[in-house]
Amino acid sequence: MKLTVVIVSYNVRYYLEQCIISVIRATTDMQCEIYVVDNNSDDGTIEYLHTRFGDSIVLIECQHNLGFARANNIAIRQSSGEYVLLLNPDTIVAETAIKTALQFMEEHEKVGGVGIKMYNADGTVAPESRRALPTPLISLKKMLGFSKRYYMSHLSWDQPGRIEVMSGAFLMVRRNVLHQVGMLDKDFFMYGEDIDLSCRIIKGGYENWYVPANMVHYKGESTQKTSYRYVHVFYEAMLIFFRKHYSHLSFFVTLPIKMAIYFRAFIALIQMLYRRLHDSLGFHGKQADEVSFLFKGSKKTLNGFTKLARRKGLMLTNDSTSSPLCIVYDTSSYTYEQIIEDMTHYPHAQLGTYYYKTNILITSDEIFK
Numbered sequence: 001m002k003l004t005v006v007i008v009s010y011n012v013r014y015y016l017e018q019c020i021i022s023v024i025r026a027t028t029d030m031q032c033e034i035y036v037v038d039n040n041s042d043d044g045t046i047e048y049l050h051t052r053f054g055d056s057i058v059l060i061e062c063q064h065n066l067g068f069a070r071a072n073n074i075a076i077r078q079s080s081g082e083y084v085l086l087l088n089p090d091t092i093v094a095e096t097a098i099k100t101a102l103q104f105m106e107e108h109e110k111v112g113g114v115g116i117k118m119y120n121a122d123g124t125v126a127p128e129s130r131r132a133l134p135t136p137l138i139s140l141k142k143m144l145g146f147s148k149r150y151y152m153s154h155l156s157w158d159q160p161g162r163i164e165v166m167s168g169a170f171l172m173v174r175r176n177v178l179h180q181v182g183m184l185d186k187d188f189f190m191y192g193e194d195i196d197l198s199c200r201i202i203k204g205g206y207e208n209w210y211v212p213a214n215m216v217h218y219k220g221e222s223t224q225k226t227s228y229r230y231v232h233v234f235y236e237a238m239l240i241f242f243r244k245h246y247s248h249l250s251f252f253v254t255l256p257i258k259m260a261i262y263f264r265a266f267i268a269l270i271q272m273l274y275r276r277l278h279d280s281l282g283f284h285g286k287q288a289d290e291v292s293f294l295f296k297g298s299k300k301t302l303n304g305f306t307k308l309a310r311r312k313g314l315m316l317t318n319d320s321t322s323s324p325l326c327i328v329y330d331t332s333s334y335t336y337e338q339i340i341e342d343m344t345h346y347p348h349a350q351l352g353t354y355y356y357k358t359n360i361l362i363t364s365d366e367i368f369k
Contacts, residue, residue: 002031003102004081004175008071009038009089013045014360014367015218016089017052018353022336023087024056026098033058035075039065068168069184069193076183081175086194088169090218091118092353094337097213101172104160104211112177112206113198115166116213117157121351121364123343126217127151130210131165133199155210163210164202168194169217173201180204214340216351218364291315292322293352296342297330301356305330308359312368320346326363328352 005023009016016036023034034057038045046061060074072086083102087093101114118126130152155161171194181204184193198208292315295305305328309316317325327349329339343351352363361368 001033001080001082003027003033003083003085003098004076004079005032005034005085005087005098006072006075006079007034007036007087007089008068008075009036009041009045010065011041011043011045012089013041013043013048014362014369016045017048017358018331018355018362019087019089019091019093020049020053020057021331022092022094023098025336026093026095028095030099030102033079033081035060035079037071037075038062039067039071067186070186073183073186076175076178084173084175084178086168086171086173088217091169092216092336092340093170094214094340095335096337097170097215098172100213101170101211104209105172105174108207108209110207111209112181112201112204113166113171113173113208114211115163115172115208116170116211116215118167118169118215118217119340119344121216121218122348123346123351124348125157126167126219127153128167130155130161130163131167131195133164133202134195158212160212161210163208165195165198166208166210167217170215171197173197174206177201177204177206214337216340216343291324291326291350292317292319293326293328294318294320294322294349295328295330295354297328297333297354301330301332301354304356304359305354305361308354308361308368312361314368320349325349326352328354328361331355332357 005027007016007019007023020034020036023032027034036049036057037060038049039062046059049057049059058075058078060071060078062071062074066074076084083105085098085101097116101116105111105114115129118129120126128151132150132152134150152161152163155163181197181200185196201208293309294317295302297305306316320327325346327343327346329342329352331339331353332355334342339351339353343349350364352361354361359369
């Protein structure tokens with residue numbers, strides 16, 4: 001088997017469905033197996049996937065939420081691909097993305113891992129597509145707001161470039177490298193495991209690279225970022241990484257970093273509580289009935305989308321300059337490659353996708369069905 005794709009999911013069945021469809025399109029004529037590890041979802045994900053995909057995917061049903069690292073490791077142990085791609089469920093990969101990354105690795109033996117160009121759902125490029133290792137100095141600068149070095153801003157987005165940290169949203173690695181450096185560290189529950197693995201790949205004598213292939217990452221639809229648990233797990237992961245890789249440094253070096261992490265965690269908690277209070281008082285952000293929806297697709301599917309939009313009270317428009325705007329792409333008329341390319345021409349408009357067979361509209365904020 002050439003490639004194993006592993007997707008860990010939790011309560012995101014419609015984003016996950018779209019992700020799997022994009023992977024199937026992107027691995028045509030390729031020896032590929034798709035593993036989905038469900039972390040005990042309670043939204044009907046298991047039944048939905050069985051009905052939707054049957055035996056075309058390998059579905060592992062966890063009895064508990066094991067976290068990202070442990071769930072991925074289960075699938076890696078069971079699978080057989082020469083290369084392993086770790087992929088978030090709230091992503092869409094362009095049809096050429098996986099083949100481009102795989103070809104680059106096959107042509108460069110020293111490359112242990114590859115990441116690609118991620119777009120946010122508003123069409124902007126996600127800077128975390130390529131990062132530097134969070135050494136004490138770089139970490140301190142990042143937490144103080146100086147992030148240019150951390151995000152390796154000197155690199156071109158249009159050319160391959162050697163990087164240090166790949167995003168766990170799309171992380172392709174050689175299986176023999178995992179055998180050498182070890183799989184994901186289960187001490188990391190949900191964040192930081194990609195940084196840790198990237199670091200160990202480099203220490204193992206391999207290189208990590210960025211390749212200009214495209215994907216969309218909804219950035220956290222699979223997690224609840226307004227919860228105390230998110231704040232706790234995220235900053236705890238930073239501390240775990242720091243203790244694991246930099247505990248040998250002088251106390252006078254490590255103390256400021258630890259204090260900065262605790263300070264940022266405290267600020268994040270205050271911001272989270274403020275947002276909750278803000279929402280509880282009724283001061284919400286833009287609601288669906290305040291957003292204009294521009295449909296791009298065939299006349300055949302427009303009728304079904306129009307009926308859905310009217311039933312949900314959505315405002316339709318033909319004006320691409322409307323603000324706020326959600327551009328809805330008919331996925332039966334456009335390839336994902338075309339969708340990603342086109343959405344970049346509408347900066348800060350939100351991405352929407354519609355598939356006429358399921359009659360479901362997916363946006364970064366809501367699912368309409």
